[in-house]
Amino acid sequence: MNDELEELYQQVILDHSKRPRNFGELLDAIHVHGDNPSCGDEIRLDVKFGPDGSVADMKFTGTGCAISQASASLMTLKLKGKPRAEAERLMHNFHTLVTSDTEPDTKGLGDLVLLRGVRKFPQRVKCAMLSWRAFEQALGEGGAVTTEGE
Amino acid sequence: MVRAMTNNDWMKVRADFPILDQQVNGKPLVYLDNAASSQKPRSVIAALAHYYEHDNANVHRGLHELSSRATDAFEGSRAKIAKYLGASQAEEIIFTRGTTEAINLVANTWGVRNLRTGDVILLTEMEHHSNLVPWQLLAERTGAKLRFAPVADDGTLAFEPSLLDGVKLFSFVHISNSLGTINPVVELCRAARAAGVVTLVDGAQSSGHLPVNVRELGCDFYAFSGHKMCAPTGIGALWGRMELLQEMPPWHGGGEMIVSVTYERATYKQPPHKFEAGTPNIAGAVGLGAAVDYLENIGRAAIFAHDSELAALAVTRLGEIPGIRILGPSGQRGALAAFHAEWAHPHDLTTYANEHGLALRGGHHCTQPLMRKLRLPGTTRASFYFYNTTEEVERMAEILRAARKFFDR
Numbered sequence: 244m245n246d247e248l249e250e251l252y253q254q255v256i257l258d259h260s261k262r263p264r265n266f267g268e269l270l271d272a273i274h275v276h277g278d279n280p281s282c283g284d285e286i287r288l289d290v291k292f293g294p295d296g297s298v299a300d301m302k303f304t305g306t307g308c309a310i311s312q313a314s315a316s317l318m319t320l321k322l323k324g325k326p327r328a329e330a331e332r333l334m335h336n337f338h339t340l341v342t343s344d345t346e347p348d349t350k351g352l353g354d355l356v357l358l359r360g361v362r363k364f365p366q367r368v369k370c371a372m373l374s375w376r377a378f379e380q381a382l383g384e385g386g387a388v389t390t391e392g393e
Numbered sequence: 394m395v396r397a398m399t400n401n402d403w404m405k406v407r408a409d410f411p412i413l414d415q416q417v418n419g420k421p422l423v424y425l426d427n428a429a430s431s432q433k434p435r436s437v438i439a440a441l442a443h444y445y446e447h448d449n450a451n452v453h454r455g456l457h458e459l460s461s462r463a464t465d466a467f468e469g470s471r472a473k474i475a476k477y478l479g480a481s482q483a484e485e486i487i488f489t490r491g492t493t494e495a496i497n498l499v500a501n502t503w504g505v506r507n508l509r510t511g512d513v514i515l516l517t518e519m520e521h522h523s524n525l526v527p528w529q530l531l532a533e534r535t536g537a538k539l540r541f542a543p544v545a546d547d548g549t550l551a552f553e554p555s556l557l558d559g560v561k562l563f564s565f566v567h568i569s570n571s572l573g574t575i576n577p578v579v580e581l582c583r584a585a586r587a588a589g590v591v592t593l594v595d596g597a598q599s600s601g602h603l604p605v606n607v608r609e610l611g612c613d614f615y616a617f618s619g620h621k622m623c624a625p626t627g628i629g630a631l632w633g634r635m636e637l638l639q640e641m642p643p644w645h646g647g648g649e650m651i652v653s654v655t656y657e658r659a660t661y662k663q664p665p666h667k668f669e670a671g672t673p674n675i676a677g678a679v680g681l682g683a684a685v686d687y688l689e690n691i692g693r694a695a696i697f698a699h700d701s702e703l704a705a706l707a708v709t710r711l712g713e714i715p716g717i718r719i720l721g722p723s724g725q726r727g728a729l730a731a732f733h734a735e736w737a738h739p740h741d742l743t744t745y746a747n748e749h750g751l752a753l754r755g756g757h758h759c760t761q762p763l764m765r766k767l768r769l770p771g772t773t774r775a776s777f778y779f780y781n782t783t784e785e786v787e788r789m790a791e792i793l794r795a796a797r798k799f800f801d802r
Contacts, residue, residue, distance in 0.1 A: 245418075245748045248799070252741070257800065282740055283757050283764070283771045306770045308738040309800070364744060 250360035251367075252309060260309035265319035267302045277305075277377035279369050284311045288377040296327040303377075308370050310361060315374035317355050322378065331382065334375055341371045398695050406691060407780040409434040420750030423785045428570050428598060428729050428776030429754055430620050433684075437623055440683035444676050451672055453649065467675050470682030471665070477685045478615065478632050479606030485638065487631045487665040488673050492597040493523040495616035495631035496564070498668060499593055500527040502641040503614075507591075508561055510536030515563040515590070517542040517550055518766060519572055522759040524564055524595045537561070544763065548572045548721040552581060557588040567605075568598035571760040571772070572721035573704065573729045575599075582611035591637070597621055601688060601778075602728055603697040607632050619677065624684035628677030631668075638664035645670040696779045700728035703777040703786055710790035714797060720772060729776035731758070734793075737800040739773040745799065749792045 269289035278285045284307030293299040301319045305312075318337075322330050329351070339347035341361040349356050361371045398406075407413060410432045415422050424432065444466060450459035452467045468483070475483040489495040508514070514528050518541045532539050540560070545551040550565075557563065563585045568575050578594055585592045593614040599605055601622025607615045614637070618629040633641075643650055643661050647670035652660040661667045688696065707730040711717050716735040734742060739755030746753045756771045757764045764771060775789055 248745060248748050251744070252799070254802070257802065281756070283761075308740040310741070367740070367744065370740065 247360065247363050251364060253357050253360070255354055255357050256313040257309060259313035259316040263312050263316035265302045265316065265323070266304060268304060269300055269302050272300070273381045275377040275380045277373050277380070279373055282307070282370065284308060284370060284373055286311070286315060286374055286377055288374060288381060290378065290381040298322045298325050298327070298330050303374060307373065310358070310367050310370040311373045314358055314371045317358070318374050318378065321353055321355055327382070334379060337375060338372065341368055398699065403699065403779070403782065407782070409436070410780050411435060413780060417750040418748050423751045423788050425775040425777060425781065425785070425789060426752045426754045427778040427781070428621070428774065430626070431601065431623050431778050432780065433623055433625070434687050436687050437625070437680050437683045441625065441676050441680050444679045452675055463675055466679045466682070467673065470678045473682045473685045474630055477689065479608050480632050481608070482635065484663065484665055485632055485635050487633065487668045488678055489629050489631055490627050490674070491618035491620065491629035492595060492616045495629060496524055496593065496595065497527045498631055498644055499614050499633070500531040501644045502668070503591070503637060504531045504562065505535065506640070506642055508535040508537040512537040513540050513560045514538070515540050515542060515556055515560045517565045518544040519550070519569045519574060519760065519763055520566055521570055521595065521597065522761070524566060525762070528564065544572070544766070547723065548574050550574065550576050554584050554588065557585060557590050560588070560590045562591050562593065564593040564595065566595040566598070568602065568727035569721070570598050570729070571731055571758045571763055573726035573731065574722050575725060575727055578610045578612065586611060598727055602693070602700055604693040613637055619681040619684060622684055623687055624681040625677045628674045628681050635664065643667050643670070647671045649673070691779065699779050700777055701725070703781055703783065704728050704730055706783055706786045707775055707777070707789070710786060711793070714790070714793055716797065720767070728778065729774055731772040731774040733769055733772055734797070736797055739771045741800065742773045742796055745796045746792055751789055751792050
């Protein structure tokens with residue numbers, strides 16, 4: 244069997260793509276719609292920020308490949324409850340993990356490091372990053388939420 | 394008559410395509426993305442090289458030797474294409490960049506001249522974006538409306554003559570690149586003609602795959618791309634009935650298309666030159682002529698028979714894999730099989746295939762509205778040409794069976 248494929252589609256990733264966690268919608272949340280028009284991947288990400296700007300709750304729905312679905316599922320598990328600064332740090336490190344030859348600080352990424360295999364498939368980076376770009380968008384809005392909370 | 398081609402003959406034909414003899418990711422390349430673009434035989438590549446090494450110059454205006462050779466080669470290709478399509482005269486062939494530009498040409502000339510508010514443009518639900526978006530733009534500009542002949546559950550066109558009520562133009566695909574459906578062009582054009590409706594056939598998937606005679610088809614326009622039929626990219630053509638071409642206003646203005654020009658106005662040449670402003674893709678046209686020669690030598694009936702055999706085998710093998718649903722008609726189909734696999738997304742499947750040397754295409758295949766109608770995020774498509782072999786179809790099936798085990802674990 245092909246090692247790069249084995250690394251890309253690890254059991255945990257396939258499991259998350261078939262049984263995504265935090266799959267659903269949140270009321271009274273910030274909604275972000277993200278898509279990869281060329282692939283047809285789509286995501287709706289709902290994020291609730293706490294008064295201190297931390298990620299209080301997060302759910303997503305959408306359709307897409309195993310990489311985009313697993314990345315979204317793992318992201319929601321990891322970011323829920325994280326302070327804003329920590330969430331931003333993880334986002335930055337995850338981006339480095341899937342795009343760079345240099346190893347990022349993987350502390351706190353947990354199972355997300357399993358998506359490291361994506362770096363060998365440059366065409367699939369956009370799949371792995373879709374939910375994160377949606378989260379980044381939500382953070383922009385979230386900034387306003389944080390200001391109100393202070 | 395279909396010349397009987399033996400397996401040995403087909404292997405000799407395959408050897409004309411140097412690109413096929415290579416490894417991808419350590420495995421022999423199996424190229425099954427021919428509906429997107431075909432490979433090129435040595436004779437076409439040699440024609441390009443020969444043109445640039447011996448005959449290259451601008452066409453039509455030069456009085457020197459190279460210009461007349463380039464002009465002869467360019468116009469010679471036009472004559473070959475006219476004969477290939479059964480056109481009445483070479484002047485009915487307008488060189489374009491491909492199918493897309495040919496359709497845009499009709500929309501921007503015939504369409505702008507003839508369509509008014511409330512007129513209807515009839516399309517089908519299985520159109521490629523290239524035979525949809527130009528008409529959306531035209532509708533926006535003229536106030537015309539779009540109507541769509543539905544696709545039935547079995548992937549065939551659910552056409553009925555009442556769809557033609559109020560229609561000025563009916564533009565439809567000959568062979569669907571997403572479903573493989575071969576539309577009954579003769580019947581559709583006859584119905585349109587009886588209703589006084591002008592027809593355009595999108596021949597992107599048919600021009601290199603089966604015998605096409607535009608007069609027998611009975612259409613008014615036929616658009617195709619060279620690169621899907623062994624010619625270079627960036628060249629294709631529009632065939633149109635001369636009486637329609639003569640009435641159409643020019644589209645692009647510039648050199649080559651004029652008779653005389655003052656600072657205020659210009660008079661235009663007759664078709665086809667009226668529609669070919671600027672220096673054309675001369676080498677591309679020469680390559681397209683060489684591709685026509687190459688295909689004619691094999692014979693399009695033989696190509697169609699071989700393609701059909703591969704597509705039928707693919708449908709059989711895919712049908713044996715659990716969780717795979719094949720799109721398109723169950724009977725005769727074009728040289729492709731697109732499918733939905735419930736155990737893997739098209740992009741995961743094509744990534745997997747590529748790691749095994751197999752080139753498939755995954756996605757919406759430029760038919761987003763059709764995918765939405767079918768409630769599919771996209772499909773995986775294997776598309777064939779005459780240089781593919783039954784062994785390659787078997788290899789594809791083997792890789793997909795392994796893919797199922799891999800993703801369904």
